[in-house]
Amino acid sequence: MKDEETFVDPIFVDFLAYEDLRVYMEVPEMVKLKESMEESLVACNNAPRAVKLDMVLFEQAITMVTKVHRVFSTERGHLVLAGLPSVGRKSVCRLASFVEEMNMTRLELSKNFGLTQFRQKMKQVWELCAYNGREKLKTVFLLDETDIVQESFLEDVQNILSSGLVPNLYSSDDLGRIRDEMKSAYKLAGNTEEIPDLMNAFFYDRVINNLHLAYIVSSDLKVFSEQCKAFPALINNASFIYYFPWPAEGLYEVAKVFMNKIEELPTGMDVAISETARDFYCDTMTKKAILIKKSLNRDCPLLPSLYT
Numbered sequence: 378m379k380d381e382e383t384f385v386d387p388i389f390v391d392f393l394a395y396e397d398l399r400v401y402m403e404v405p406e407m408v409k410l411k412e413s414m415e416e417s418l419v420a421c422n423n424a425p426r427a428v429k430l431d432m433v434l435f436e437q438a439i440t441m442v443t444k445v446h447r448v449f450s451t452e453r454g455h456l457v458l459a460g461l462p463s464v465g466r467k468s469v470c471r472l473a474s475f476v477e478e479m480n481m482t483r484l485e486l487s488k489n490f491g492l493t494q495f496r497q498k499m500k501q502v503w504e505l506c507a508y509n510g511r512e513k514l515k516t517v518f519l520l521d522e523t524d525i526v527q528e529s530f531l532e533d534v535q536n537i538l539s540s541g542l543v544p545n546l547y548s549s550d551d552l553g554r555i556r557d558e559m560k561s562a563y564k565l566a567g568n569t570e571e572i573p574d575l576m577n578a579f580f581y582d583r584v585i586n587n588l589h590l591a592y593i594v595s596s597d598l599k600v601f602s603e604q605c606k607a608f609p610a611l612i613n614n615a616s617f618i619y620y621f622p623w624p625a626e627g628l629y630e631v632a633k634v635f636m637n638k639i640e641e642l643p644t645g646m647d648v649a650i651s652e653t654a655r656d657f658y659c660d661t662m663t664k665k666a667i668l669i670k671k672s673l674n675r676d677c678p679l680l681p682s683l684y685t
Contacts, residue, residue: 390443391450392476404443407436414439414472421475432468435630441465441620446473448589448616449517455538455590457611459598460620463682466593467519469620474517479589480510483519492529496546499533503546506587507580508559514587521593522600531608534590538610541585552577590615596678623681628655631684658684 391399393413404410414434422429432438448454458466474481482502487494499518506516525531536543547555556563556576563571563579592611594601596619605612623631632654636647658679666677 388440388443390446392446407439410443411439414442414476417476418472421472424475430468430471432465432472433627433631433634435623435627437621437624437627438465438469441469441618442473442476444618445469445591446476448618449473449477449479449515449591452586453541453589455592455615457592457594457601457615457617458620459594459596459601459617461596461622461678461680463680464620464622465681466620467521470517470519470591470593477515478513480505480513480516481519482516483521484524486524486526490526492527495527495530496533496543499543499546500551502588503584504555504558507555507583508562510587514583515589516587517589517591519591519593522595525604528607531604531611534592535608535610537588537590538614541588542581552580555580622679623684625655625659628658628684631681654684 388404388407388410389401390404390410391401393402393404393409411434418430418432418434421427445456445458448456456470458470460466471481482505484490484495484498502516502518506514508514510516520534533543552573556571556573559576559580560571563576566579568575568579592615601611629651632651633647636642636651639647642650662679662683666679669675669677
């Protein structure tokens, strides 16, 4: 019984052993993995045109990044990531994609955004995967549950997950343009015969092998469960990961980061305040949320945004 209580799930990654050679191995100690993640986070924030990723790497967050990274590093690996809003689902996807040296793109919804605009975005993503990505062809297409403003979007997502392609996405004229634009990439891959069908197949194979879909869903899974009934590939052809609420250790680490930004705190006060914030959130707020649920039958989710 004692061994069961102290058992910790092993973590395996392929980016710790060597810089150029990927070796899938068990992480010898969490400190080494955290140092590697912190270096990647700094590099991610310093990348050209990068939006700063404000993320605290406590143990659960690090473990979540390794799980998402494993999916992204798998050939044709797709992901469904569930959890509370603001728990850090998009952040772990972004850091995991950076560690794997992948592009990441997502929808930018506008007032009249519909299927036409969605498919135009998909064309951009496909061409990024096939040849526009240059040195980085592997691409994560990040979709949020709130991005699905029309159910027809999920029909295309279903096709991507099941076969890797969306039928009739490109017209014959579009394919002619693509063959012209990717001719150099086609030849660099060792192909000599410029046969349209072979060039089209080369394009589609690159898309299938380099595109990774990440679908972010809410923690209650109500909408997602209904979507799965109509579009079963969402659960059959993607890895499902649930991002649990922040543990006490994570709450303490986040509070400690905020305390470190405050100058001239008395010695030991940062630790005391961090512990108080953690205990208040874990005990007082949790008990109040349960009381509201029992007395008023109203859900009161303790979002990380309420804590920070």
